[in-house]
Amino acid sequence: MSRVTLFSLLAATVLMGWSLQVQADWTVLRPDDFQRNDGVEGELKSISFADDLHGWAVGDNGLILHTVDGGKTWELQKLPEPPRGQGRGGFFGGGTPQLWRVRALSPQKAWVVGSGGLAAYTTDGGQTWMRVNSQASGSRLVDVLFVNEQLGFLTGDNSHIIKTTDGGQTWVAVSSGRRARAGDNRTIVEGIAFATETIGWAVGSTGTVVVTRDAGDNWDPPENEVPATENLYGITFVSPQEGWIVGQEGVILHTTDGGNHWERVPNPAEEEFFDLYDVAFVPGDPTRGWISGDGGMLLETQNGGAAWARVETGIHDVLNGVAATPSGRAYACGGWGIILWNGIVE
Secondary structure, eight states: OOHHHHHHHHHHHHHHHHTTOOOOOOEEEEOOHHHHOSSOOOOEEEEEESSSSOEEEEEGGGOEEEESSTTSSOEEEOOOOOOTTOOTTSTTOOSSOOEEEEEEOSSSOEEEEEGGGOEEEESSTTSSOEEOOOSOTTOOEEEEEESSSSOEEEEETTTEEEEESSTTSSOEEEEOOOOOOTTOOOOOEEEEEESSSSOEEEEEGGGOEEEESSTTSOOBOOSSOOSOOSOEEEEEESSSSOEEEEEGGGOEEEESSTTSOOEEOOOHHHHHTOOEEEEEEETTEEEEEEEEEGGGOEEEESSTTSOOEEOOOSOOSOEEEEEEOTTSOEEEEEGGGOEEESSOOO
16 A cells, blocks of 8 residues: 555544644634724635734735734735836736735745736835736736845746746746637646755646656656646645645645645535635744635645644635744634634733
8 A cells, every 4th residue: 555545544544633623722813804994805715824923914906014023913015006007017017916825034024916917025024015027927926935145036927937047137938828819718827845955836716736856947747647637726845755636626635745645635625616826834843834715725744734723713704824943833714814823812
């Protein structure tokens, strides 16, 4: 019996005993727009923490929120307006951008990406944000990842994978396709993760999975077929050998051999056909992880993914993003601007 098949049997057996258990108490750090009624509104798409205290959440209408106290309070930050003459269709995009992903690299540095090819970064904790030319030609960007201080990637609509080797000052498209015409199915590269500094994976619409083994210069389908045709939204690697993918209608995929083989993992989201959007593990601890999705779906594992249990948060709106810190703090964000965490509000 193969290792992946054995894993699946174990997961199915354990899941039956775990599916009704609540694994943690999650509490609301930031109430929804109606309860706050503070004039700061918008669905949150992504959340990221550099450590236990410093983090960002981003979303609709250019919304950027920043915390320096672990999420107890959130400060509103703003992107600068595009340069004069760079309106809609220019490389900075136009109008109010929708922000799809934030990545905190340190307490002072973070990147955001969004509609209209927007990519911007801060090096002073968000007091100022600087836009860059992403080379996305007005396409929506949905993920940003830095492998190290110099090597980074943007992904998004029209098969875009865009690379930097100078810390984000200049970007070059290494994969792209034509803009989808009316009635076409467009290919969106939704998520990207690197197992090592040279081996990376990207996932997207209709089961798209591509891999690079040369630090992102070339991207190709894997040698072995990945068992998914659904849209795939999120990916992470917890070691060079072990990785996770999440997607449409409860899809969870797992590899323990560096991506040579991926196995579907049973989980409670499949029962309700809820889409899963993001996955995060405690850095340095591959046993503790979370997955967020539709209908307030939040899944947790405390045994390395042998079983995923639904966390009863009392939230029924979408949870788009999830993040974890090295100490084991975890955060989720989503509809109506809500932010949750796995601790007690003091």
